[in-house]
Amino acid sequence: MSFFESMSKVWRIGAKQLFLGVGNTLLIALVSTVIGLIIGLIIGVIRTIPKSRNKFVAFLRKILNFILSAYVEVFRGTPMMVQAMVIYWGYAFAAGGKTLPLIPSAIFIVSINTGAYMAEIVRGGIISIDKGQFEAAQSIGMNHFQTMVHVVIPQVLRNILPSISNEFVINIKDTSVLNVIGVAELFYQATVLSKMTYEIFATYAIICVMYFILTFTITRLLRLAEKLLEGKSNYTIMGSQSDPKAEIHVRGEERRAD
Amino acid sequence: MQTDTVFEINHLVKNFGDHQVLKDINMTVSKGEVVSIIGASGSGKSTLLRCLNLLETPTDGEILYHGDNVLEKNFDIRSYRTKVGMVFQQFNLFNNMSVLKNCMIGQQKVLKRSAQEAKDVALEYLEKVGMSEFVNAKPRQLSGGQKQRVAIARSLSMNCEVILFDEPTSALDPEMVGEVLLVMKNLAESGLTMLVVTHEMQFAKDVSSRVVFMDDGVIAEDDSPEVIFNEPKNPRTREFLYRVLNKDI
Numbered sequence: 001m002s003f004f005e006s007m008s009k010v011w012r013i014g015a016k017q018l019f020l021g022v023g024n025t026l027l028i029a030l031v032s033t034v035i036g037l038i039i040g041l042i043i044g045v046i047r048t049i050p051k052s053r054n055k056f057v058a059f060l061r062k063i064l065n066f067i068l069s070a071y072v073e074v075f076r077g078t079p080m081m082v083q084a085m086v087i088y089w090g091y092a093f094a095a096g097g098k099t100l101p102l103i104p105s106a107i108f109i110v111s112i113n114t115g116a117y118m119a120e121i122v123r124g125g126i127i128s129i130d131k132g133q134f135e136a137a138q139s140i141g142m143n144h145f146q147t148m149v150h151v152v153i154p155q156v157l158r159n160i161l162p163s164i165s166n167e168f169v170i171n172i173k174d175t176s177v178l179n180v181i182g183v184a185e186l187f188y189q190a191t192v193l194s195k196m197t198y199e200i201f202a203t204y205a206i207i208c209v210m211y212f213i214l215t216f217t218i219t220r221l222l223r224l225a226e227k228l229l230e231g232k233s234n235y236t237i238m239g240s241q242s243d244p245k246a247e248i249h250v251r252g253e254e255r256r257a258d
Numbered sequence: 259m260q261t262d263t264v265f266e267i268n269h270l271v272k273n274f275g276d277h278q279v280l281k282d283i284n285m286t287v288s289k290g291e292v293v294s295i296i297g298a299s300g301s302g303k304s305t306l307l308r309c310l311n312l313l314e315t316p317t318d319g320e321i322l323y324h325g326d327n328v329l330e331k332n333f334d335i336r337s338y339r340t341k342v343g344m345v346f347q348q349f350n351l352f353n354n355m356s357v358l359k360n361c362m363i364g365q366q367k368v369l370k371r372s373a374q375e376a377k378d379v380a381l382e383y384l385e386k387v388g389m390s391e392f393v394n395a396k397p398r399q400l401s402g403g404q405k406q407r408v409a410i411a412r413s414l415s416m417n418c419e420v421i422l423f424d425e426p427t428s429a430l431d432p433e434m435v436g437e438v439l440l441v442m443k444n445l446a447e448s449g450l451t452m453l454v455v456t457h458e459m460q461f462a463k464d465v466s467s468r469v470v471f472m473d474d475g476v477i478a479e480d481d482s483p484e485v486i487f488n489e490p491k492n493p494r495t496r497e498f499l500y501r502v503l504n505k506d507i
Contacts, residue, residue, distance in 0.1 A: 130348075139339055155353055158354070
């Protein structure tokens with residue numbers, strides 16, 4: 001049988017199964033990226049709270065910061081495949097053999113894993129925001145939370161959008177490791193299908209193409225979103241604004257030292 | 259306690275590590291005064307202003323605002339900051355907001371004004387600084403002078419009592435300095451209390467009611483602009499003015 005015949009055989013038998021896998025893969029990747037981002041933002045806001053003058057509050061902060069750092073380090077420093085096994089079977093061990101439902105477990109595992117990376121991405125995003133933005137917000141009386149929500153986070157999100165889409169693409173690919181706990185994502189479905197049809201090469205070649213179509217489409221869409229968010233650099237009032245070339249000059253203006 | 263004295267600064271000291279930037283600053287500012295603070299780079303002018311708005315925490319000394327010590331533990335810093343506005347060298351407009359929103363956000367979130375009231379107030383002050391045509395523009399679409407005028411409107415929109423200007427024209431291209439100084443001159447004439455750290459000697463001379471010359475972390479001379487610019491008593495003032503104005507006094 002030729003390669004194309006094998007492919008069409010696998011497709012005939014398993015297309016529905018594979019699309020089910022795509023659905024689960026996308027669901028887990030999308031939800032986990034969003035939850036991970038939220039975790040990252042919360043950690044980012046907590047980590048940047050200015051030092052309290054109250055000694056007890058400052059002490060609590062220290063403990064909290066330690067826990068957060070430990071979380072980030074542990075989840076960045078161990079493979080997600082191992083985390084999946086430890087969490088899933090750890091729960092079964094503690095609950096006397098009862099296991100968690102698969103899709104929610106998958107979302108939980110990928111979310112906290114993504115959260116650890118996002119925390120670092122958000123931290124970098126917050127650092128990249130000009131100190132003047134914080135000072136201006138403070139100088140009109142905003143507190144830390146208001147400053148973050150209204151001024152800093154919107155700018156951080158725009159700056160880290162490329163990293164967020166990167167995490168999303170990574171998640172689409174990395175959900176494949178969840179087959180170790182039996183989540184019916186794309187890779188798991190392919191494994192089952194290949195055992196049914198004995199067409200191992202053809203099956204994995206098909207999902208290879210499917211993975212690529214998924215990630216490539218999403219990368220393009222998010223790139224488009226970035227462009228839309230950027231907006232125009234000049235502003236025209238009733239067509240009477242001066243030469244647009246002048247605006248370029250203004251935008252290029254460098255910070256001058258005090 | 260409402261008095262005519264807005265600020266009373268006593269023995270203010272600020273250290274950055276081992277480096278003492280402010281050494282025993284004493285001065286008072288009364289309502290309606292326009293005080294220009296001049297001096298060489300590194301003399302502590304900006305630090306003094308930033309201490310007044312508590313963007314820097316002073317190491318020692320006290321700052322009294324209408325008689326209340328702002329450095330006291332239970333002092334309401336946030337409501338104090340709504341009354342003492344700040345205009346920065348780098349404008350620091352909120353990049354993610356339109357001109358109008360920049361002038362509204364503080365009113366809505368800090369002063370808890372309604373959106374309509376905040377908008378009315380913002381438009382009033384944007385009109386005052388000549389930026390009402392740009393309400394929907396984003397900061398990146400504006401020139402430096404325009405940004406600084408919006409920044410002034412943002413402070414005014416909080417209905418502040420004092421505005422601290424930290425070298426408001428130092429980051430501007432020369433042709434844009436005039437429009438900002440004009441706005442500031444109008445504000446001074448309207449009776450707003452202003453503290454202006456500046457290198458614009460002409461502004462200090464013409465607009466301010468008092469000029470403070472700072473040198474190496476201390477106030478070397480504090481007098482009317484006539485005295486400072488025509489017959490300074492301190493030789494350091496004379497030397498500084500000679501350098502910046504390129505002429506003998």
